[in-house]
Amino acid sequence: MSTNQGGLPVLDKLVHEPARLAILSMLRGVAQVDFNYLLGTLGLSRGNLSSHMARLCEAGYVEVSKRFVGNVPNTSYSLTALGKSALESYWRQLDALRPVPTGRPVASSRAQAVRRESLTSTGHQVLRQS
Numbered sequence: 001m002s003t004n005q006g007g008l009p010v011l012d013k014l015v016h017e018p019a020r021l022a023i024l025s026m027l028r029g030v031a032q033v034d035f036n037y038l039l040g041t042l043g044l045s046r047g048n049l050s051s052h053m054a055r056l057c058e059a060g061y062v063e064v065s066k067r068f069v070g071n072v073p074n075t076s077y078s079l080t081a082l083g084k085s086a087l088e089s090y091w092r093q094l095d096a097l098r099p100v101p102t103g104r105p106v107a108s109s110r111a112q113a114v115r116r117e118s119l120t121s122t123g124h125q126v127l128r129q130s
Contacts, residue, residue, distance in 0.1 A: 015090040027079040034076040
């Protein structure tokens with residue numbers, strides 16, 4: 001993992017861009033996704049999505065598949081091994097940026113940090129920070 005002069009991990013800017021991170025994360029969970037599904041899910045314009053997909057394909061992170069379904073062209077994308085590796089490396093780099101807790105253990109969820117008390121006369125539960 002490469003670091004900058006301050007010792008912080010250098011994030012892959014191709015993956016770090018929010019739309020491309022969303023695309024790669026979606027592709028990580030499925031075998032392939034078609035262009036129209038990505039378009040509807042991400043809320044990007046056709047041109048914007050096409051531009052992001054071109055960058056990811058050029059980097060070798062995503063593979064494109066073009067075919068016809070009936071007489072209608074269909075474009076779908078899948079994550080390559082290189083893309084999977086880049087995404088996993090990105091998550092490891094983000095994990096490295098998070099501080100490691102010292103001393104008293106940090107509550108793993110808000111539910112652990114809140115102590116429940118008895119119900120009030122109105123039936124509402126009273127919550128206090130512990």
